[in-house]
Amino acid sequence: MWCIRQTDTRQNAAMPQQMDLASLKWWRFDAYEIRAGYIRPALGAKLMDYNPWIEYNKNRTPSDQSPRRVPYHSLLELVSTLFAQPRLTNDGEKLLLDWCVRHGLLGVLLQRTSFLTLAARWVPLPKIPGLKRIGPKSSKGLVASYTQVARSNTGWREDWSLIGEFGISKSEWAKRKEGRPLSLGAMKELGVVPSVHLQELDHFKWGNEPLGKTWARFFPDVPSSEAETYDYPLPSTPEFWRQYAEPVESFLGAARILYNSYKELEAAKHFHEPSELERILIRQGWDRLNALLSAVSPALHVRNDWTFEQVWVPASLLGAYAMMLLTDLDEQAPILRCLVCGTIFTSISPKAKYCSTKCRRTQQKRANRERKKK
Numbered sequence: 001m002w003c004i005r006q007t008d009t010r011q012n013a014a015m016p017q018q019m020d021l022a023s024l025k026w027w028r029f030d031a032y033e034i035r036a037g038y039i040r041p042a043l044g045a046k047l048m049d050y051n052p053w054i055e056y057n058k059n060r061t062p063s064d065q066s067p068r069r070v071p072y073h074s075l076l077e078l079v080s081t082l083f084a085q086p087r088l089t090n091d092g093e094k095l096l097l098d099w100c101v102r103h104g105l106l107g108v109l110l111q112r113t114s115f116l117t118l119a120a121r122w123v124p125l126p127k128i129p130g131l132k133r134i135g136p137k138s139s140k141g142l143v144a145s146y147t148q149v150a151r152s153n154t155g156w157r158e159d160w161s162l163i164g165e166f167g168i169s170k171s172e173w174a175k176r177k178e179g180r181p182l183s184l185g186a187m188k189e190l191g192v193v194p195s196v197h198l199q200e201l202d203h204f205k206w207g208n209e210p211l212g213k214t215w216a217r218f219f220p221d222v223p224s225s226e227a228e229t230y231d232y233p234l235p236s237t238p239e240f241w242r243q244y245a246e247p248v249e250s251f252l253g254a255a256r257i258l259y260n261s262y263k264e265l266e267a268a269k270h271f272h273e274p275s276e277l278e279r280i281l282i283r284q285g286w287d288r289l290n291a292l293l294s295a296v297s298p299a300l301h302v303r304n305d306w307t308f309e310q311v312w313v314p315a316s317l318l319g320a321y322a323m324m325l326l327t328d329l330d331e332q333a334p335i336l337r338c339l340v341c342g343t344i345f346t347s348i349s350p351k352a353k354y355c356s357t358k359c360r361r362t363q364q365k366r367a368n369r370e371r372k373k374k
C-alpha cells in the first residue's frame with residue numbers, strides 16, 4: 001500500500017486496496033520484554049499489524065520544505081543514544097522496549113533469509129484425487145513430506161513435497177507418528193537437508209547453513225535438540241511472530257548498520273570534492289545501504305480503481321527503513337539534527353536547522369535573551 005512515487009501518496013494511503021500486498025504490513029506487539037538477552041513479546045501481549053509506509057507518506061509532498069519526521073529517524077536516534085553509553089543500562093533497555101512497542105522488531109532474520117528447507121516429517125495423507133496410497137499398506141494414512149519456503153517480491157511462498165515409499169527404510173517407517181520428523185540420517189539419504197540460505201546484513205556474502213546455526217537462534221523456546229528438525233512456522237505469519245525473538249545484540253547490530261551507512265554517506269556534500277577519507281566513507285556507506293536494499297523488490301500492485309502502480313516490497317522493517325533512507329537520499333533531502341533538541345529530521349530546504357516551529361521559536365527566544373544581556 002505504499003509507493004515511492006511522491007505524486008499521489010496521500011490518495012493511496014486513504015484508499016482501501018483490493019489486491020492488498022500483505023508483505024507491505026509489519027507486525028508489532030503491544031508489550032515487549034528483554035529476557036535472557038532476547039527482545040521478545042511479553043506474556044499475553046497482543047499482536048497487531050500496521051503499515052509503516054502510511055506514516056512515511058503522511059504530509060509528504062514533493063515541494064514541501066518543512067521539516068519531516070519519518071519512521072526510520074527514531075531508530076537512528078535510538079542507536080545514537082544507546083551507543084553513546086558504554087553498555088546497555090536499565091534506562092537504555094526501557095528506551096529499546098518502548099521503541100519496539102511502537103514499531104515492532106526489525107526482522108533481522110527475515111532480512112537475511114532468502115530460502116529455507118524444513119525437516120521432513122510424518123503428516124496425514126493429503127486428500128489429492130487419485131492419490132490413494134504412498135508407502136506400505138500399513139502406513140495408517142501417514143506420509144512423509146517436507147516444506148520449502150522462499151522469499152518472493154509478494155511475500156513468503158511455501159511449497160511442500162511428498163516423499164514416496166522408495167528410499168525410506170523399514171526402521172524409519174516403524175517410527176512413523178503424526179508430526180514426528182524423520183531422522184537426520186534418513187533425510188540425508190533422501191537428499192532433504194534442513195537448511196537455510198542466508199545473506200550477511202551489510203555486505204554481499206551468502207551461504208547455506210543448517211537451521212541449528214543461525215535460524216534457530218531467533219526461536220529461544222525451541223529446545224536445542226530440536227533446532228534442526230523443529231516445525232518452524234511460516235515466516236511473517238502471526239504464529240511466526242509469537243515464537244520469534246530478536247537477540248538484543250542482533251537488533252542493535254542491525255540498527256547500527258543503517259546508522260553507519262547514513263553517517264558514512266553524509267561525507268558526500270553538494271558542490272564539494274570529497275577528500276580521500278571521505279571517498280572511503282562514501283564507498284562503505286554505499287556498500288552497506290545497497291546490501292540492505294537487496295532484500296527489497298519491486299512488485300505490481302493493482303489499485304482499487306483497477307489502475308496499476310509500482311510498489312517496493314521489503315523483507316523486513318530494516319529493509320523498509322533502508323528504502324526510506326534511499327528515497328530521502330534520492331530527493332537530495334539531507335538528514336539533519338535539530339540545533340535545539342537534537343531530534344533527527346530531513347528537509348529539502350537548504351536553510352533548515354530546526355525540527356519544528358516550536359524549536360525555531362525557542363532558539364529565537366534564546367537569541368533575544370542573549371541580545372538583552374549585552
Ligand SMILES: [Zn+2]
Nearest residue numbers: 338341355359
Ligand atoms: Zn527540535
